[in-house]
Amino acid sequence: MGTPRTRLSTSRAADLALLLTLAALVAWYAHDAIGASTHWSNLIFVLPVAGVALVLCALECASHIAGRSSPVVRAQPAKNAAPLVGLFAGYVLSLNWRGFDVGTCAFITLHLRFFGQRRWHWALAYGLAVAALLSAFFS
Numbered sequence: 001m002g003t004p005r006t007r008l009s010t011s012r013a014a015d016l017a018l019l020l021t022l023a024a025l026v027a028w029y030a031h032d033a034i035g036a037s038t039h040w041s042n043l044i045f046v047l048p049v050a051g052v053a054l055v056l057c058a059l060e061c062a063s064h065i066a067g068r069s070s071p072v073v074r075a076q077p078a079k080n081a082a083p084l085v086g087l088f089a090g091y092v093l094s095l096n097w098r099g100f101d102v103g104t105c106a107f108i109t110l111h112l113r114f115f116g117q118r119r120w121h122w123a124l125a126y127g128l129a130v131a132a133l134l135s136a137f138f139s
Helices: 010-036 046-066 078-098 100-114 120-138
Strands: none
Touching: 010 046, 078 100, 100 120
């Protein structure tokens, strides 16, 4: 007799549902971008990123189905995430009046402080470096 088939646990089924939903949203966005684009050169960033995301979703789904998924890590309580959500909301809402460079530097510096960086000058230097590199990249 063969081995009995094991059922998917609730958490694995939820993970698979989330992965399939993410893959469907990526595919829908890529399809919509192709339909809205007037030229293929407009899709030079969208299609490769969508392809990589779909491949990663497929690999993770295969890993879950085969039972080789990584162990579940317990999430931190929501009260620990609330300050980060507020910090990100403040960052996004302040971009119009503070600007991208200053807002990004402040967001990264405060984010590093929240996660335990005790030295202000290191957090500020890192925030300045990332903001400068992002500004140079987008210009």
